Amino acid sequence: MRVLVLGAENALGQALLAQAALEFIQLEAVERPEQGWQPEMADQLLGGAKPDLVLNLAFYREQFQLGIQDPDTLQAQRQFDERLIEGCAAAGSTLIMLSSARVFDGTRTAAYTEKDEERPAGPLGQLHWELERSLRTRCQRHVVLRFSWLLDSAAGGPLAQIVSAMEQGATLTLPEEWRGNPTPVADAARVILSVLKQLDCAAPVFGTYQYGSAEATTWIAFVQCVMQELIGRGQLAGDVAFQAVPFAELPAVAGRPQNAALSSRKLMMVFGIKPRSWRSQLPQLLDELSS
Template sequence: MKVLIIGGNGQIGYELRALLKAANIPHYAPGRDQLDLTVPRQIEEVIAEYRPTIVVNTAGHRNPARAETEPSRCFALNRDAPAALAKVCDQYKSVLIHISSWRVFDGMKQEVYTIKDIPNPSGVLGGSFWQGEQQIREHCSRHVILRLSWVISPQGRNRLTSILNSLTHGEPILASANSRGRPTPADDVARVILAIMRQIDCDAQVWGTYHYNAAETVDEESLAEVILAEASQYRDFPINATELFPDSDNNGKTVNACLDTTHLRNTFGIHSKSWRSGVARLVRDIYVTAKDR
């Protein structure tokens, strides 16, 4: 197995690199100065030179607000780049593992989304993810598309770091009780990707679309309260817990980002982990482990 990671400095790519290094699996993660996803020629040059057996694409545009103001860049990264990757991977007989999002759905369903649910994206970001998936299915038969719910980690901008930053500065937390998801640590996603790659390396024919997120559903307000409780073990915050949330409720609209992982579990034997234990571990890593390094 020889792995090319695209987006190796992002939340998931960073954790995947660490796992591959620990497992002594050959891998290469070019930076943006070496591989610009908006330049198809560079995609082909990197894959032609490195000749990976598996390409993992963790890169992409993932900011919903910015996507609305820069749709051309969003579609270039989430639709056009995956299309170019799929064509080159098919040409060089590399497997493509692509990270997608729950945003291919509109979030209006009350129950968890299954792989049988028909995507109905709302907004530029969701539309770009969905069109990117379609391009991969059309141009690369040996692919795995992995849709995720809320990804959290100690680095980058995500729900965990945003909430902790607001707490640190005594600012209101923009969280809604009507927004529901399953916060999933980036290193847990990396664990899942590695497990998938190991089975592909054993010639398992597992091509298709899968869902993964942590076990159990939580709304944003409840998640913020759990993060506050965990972080308060390590430091004091200049904020009254009863004043955490401004009047933010998505205009009364429920947004559901929860995914059903049955197909992934039945195919690969991969089980979801608790988001609560994941949050506790990540908060400890931020306030304790990082200081010990």
């Protein structure tokens, strides 16, 4: 199977390529052009590479690390992704697209499943939901992978910001009862590679799936775990002060669901992919951050 990976320069793309190389799996990688992802490039890439499967990570950083929601950026994403969906449908290529817990409104108390009704919490969630519907309607050979909180070591991401603020001794302002699955980017790459391998075996597994590292927690509890790990490494002298504020009053989380916890049961039942603990993966993630 000829696999084309779009967005090979970002943290998720790099993690996937590294894991694939360890298993001697060859993936064709395309990095973001200097001018950004233009709609016509979708046609050029499909026509030139003629892939059996396209993995679209093109806007991973904007969507999952920076959470950019301005209209111009969202429109650029929409135009490129719609063109890619149309091209894959016409060519009969399989398309894997990332989505997120943002397609839900966050009012549910338990973890969301694939059967729950989508009610996007903000503009980016609305885009994810509309692209999901477009993919399901127009491209029969598709996989939608929804993730909760994806974390990498790149500058500007939520983990790097938290660690930097701790090291500077700043008082952290954190949202109360914001729940989700902290998912290291290496774990997300493991899941994607496992899906690719089963699709390569012609398994009839098209559809929508969700993944979050085990177990769901609050953002405050996650930050405290990061703090204790940094103290143990000698990067912090002691506890860092934080102020908890109501979720709805914190602008930094606007447009996000208060409950972003996702059930991974369907993915495990269909693909046999078991969730890994984010706690056991946190040291490696922090190693990458400090390197």
